[in-house]
Amino acid sequence: MTTIAMVRAAAFGAGLAMLPGGAAMAGTYDITVDRIAIDTGDFVKRGVGYNKSQTPTILRWREGEEVTINVTNNLSEETSIHWHGLILPFDQDGVPGVSFEGIAPGETFTYRFPIVQAGTYWFHSHSGFQEPDGAYGAIIIEPKGREPFRYDRDHVVQLTDKHPHSGARIMRNLKMMPDYYNRQQRTLFDFLGDAAEKGLGAALADRGDWGSMRMMPTDIEDVQGFTPLINGKGPAQNWTGLFTPGERVRLRFINSSAMTYFDIRIPGLKMTVVQADGNNVQPVTVDELRIAVAETYDVIVRPMEDRAYTIFAESMGRTAYARGTLAPREGMEAEVPEMRSPPLLTMADMGMAHGDMGHGAMQGGTHTMPDGSVMQGAAHGHMDHAGHGAADAGGDPFYAPGSGLTPEAANGGKVLSYADLKAQKPLYAHREATREIELRLTGNMERYLWTINGVKHGDSEPIRLTYGERVRFKFVNETMMTHPMHLHGMWSILDNGSGAWNPVKHVVSVAPGTTVYMETEVDAPGQWVFHCHLAYHMEAGMMRKVIVEGGPAAKSASSAAVTGG
């Protein structure tokens, strides 16, 4: 019955079995963690980099390989590397204080684990603000078998939001003044514009509504003033990926930003999404896609003309853009579009304009009616009960109906939605969840306090899971911000109504005013963390420790050892 799960377990077992010798396939990789200067084209800033470079290091591994990675800490403070999205023994996961002690200055730590998956992933420091300061890189894992799509060449397109301030300073400023970096607040002139357009009464009432909540409709990007980079290069430095016209080019988008979601498009090209968070999905062709912080999407594009194409990634709040180029030859450029006007949150994003989104309401697939019958999802049907307004209007069911954040394609075409993601080949047999855990995403913008169920990480009890169970997590976003939730060590199966074909991810982004479900097969013993991947939300407390109890002893830790330096 659970053939897939068994095959996978066997593969995992085989991986572990190779531990002592690693004879079949083993690679050793060295990474140094260094203080470097980062030049964005707009400013030069001291930061952290791997292998003395602001160009992200790319690790190329093979599925089934036993990797050994020597990480040498050349900083004057502790560091760590977390292998984002990788399934591995918990003591190799790289979270100081949870998986291991961290890597002391001057020390070389050796990670060793089997590679039991394929796809595009990334890695980053889990210590302090080293990741926003520049400590991130890419991972490409070649699959054992054939991939269900063809391409002629591939490029990593790794995005980040490099800020002139250090992470520690940003956190301090946000705590002192939460709107420190918000330079898109509504002004007197906006008010006069609103009054001219809607009438003075309506404009006043609108200001009054937001003011009574002490919230801002412009609160979309907490930290503005950054320069987005693609593969370490700012818009003016124009990272360029080469192609030969007619080739299929695989772009491995990775969002390594501290805080920034991007809307990515390549004017003149359709993108066929073939992988999300490292797992193959049934291909879906789009004009534009929104990538949450810490997500990855692999797309295939086929430029036919002998000309340059711009990769254009606007931040969700439209405060900055990343820009790169696909070109047949170095030094070519294509037109760089204007950024679109910034969105405004609506009362729907405050959770004010609708009732409980409830079960299945967010889902574009099948929906079980109270009488037990199953009806087609919002994408096809005409559901008229609460929570389906946006879907009915052709909007994205993963945004609150009437949300100001719902993405739209610049050319009026198709934007990728979570509802479009269907697993290419289910990783696990589909089964009922054994229990549900509700995680309300909560916070207080004025105090820059970000919490889960109203409690900061530091004051919280760990989430205890039992090996072998399948847990259904219910995220209820009670804040006005979008939170990319990331569980370490185990897969996050996003419930988008596709049943057995629900996509398997490592980050689930939860838009304001929505409820989203994901399920996890608890198959990794040890202790992990579960957190919002916005760096300053995590630091402010939107995080939990997760303890998986039980399970085979052999899986509870690897045999890797710390070596002195």
Next chain:
Amino acid sequence: MTRTAGFAAVLAVAVASPALAESPFWGVQVEQFEYRAGEGSDLLAWDLDALAGTDALKFVWRSEGEFALDEDAFEAMENQLRLQVPVTDFFDAVVGVRADTPEGPDRLYGVIGLHGLAPQWFEVDADLFVSDRPVARFEVEYEGLITNRIVLTPSIEVDLPLRDDRAIGLGAWGPKVEIGARLGYDLVDRAISPYVGVHYERVFGATRRLARAAGEDDDAVYLVVGTRLMF
């Protein structure tokens, strides 16, 4: 066995050092640092908060003063040490001490108060200064964005003596009111924001009678030029 030991070691580490424990933060906010030019003596004035602490408990040093340039003397010199604890989403309760050490008699008060953000973005301080001659104070400030860098900040501060304190010119229930409007420009982030503005003071009731008896004006208006600072 080794693995079990490894697991135990990591657990021990995790218990000993709470993962990613919250780190305290600090900062200084100088709301007013300005030159006041009026009919009488020109003044240097400041109003600042320096804070350090965590989400749960903040320690604030609040300093306000006026230095009269002609007289070469502190007309006002007030320092408070305040402990702030959150009591609602938007308000902190305050306890502390206040020491006034201007030219003339000194005063010492206990402080109890509320500090926070009222609906419609009004920044509010309500304090009771406790002594045998207590004083209540209510302060409201609003940041009006003309643009995202040009900010008009109107403010009002009312000091209400609850008993006579003639030695320092306070008459029971005779309020002292300060009204200001400052137009600033965020020059460097929010760290340096120079401004120009007006500052108006007036005393009423018993306090006004005391001022008149001492041959002082019951009101004063100043043009101000200064800068907000934050670091």
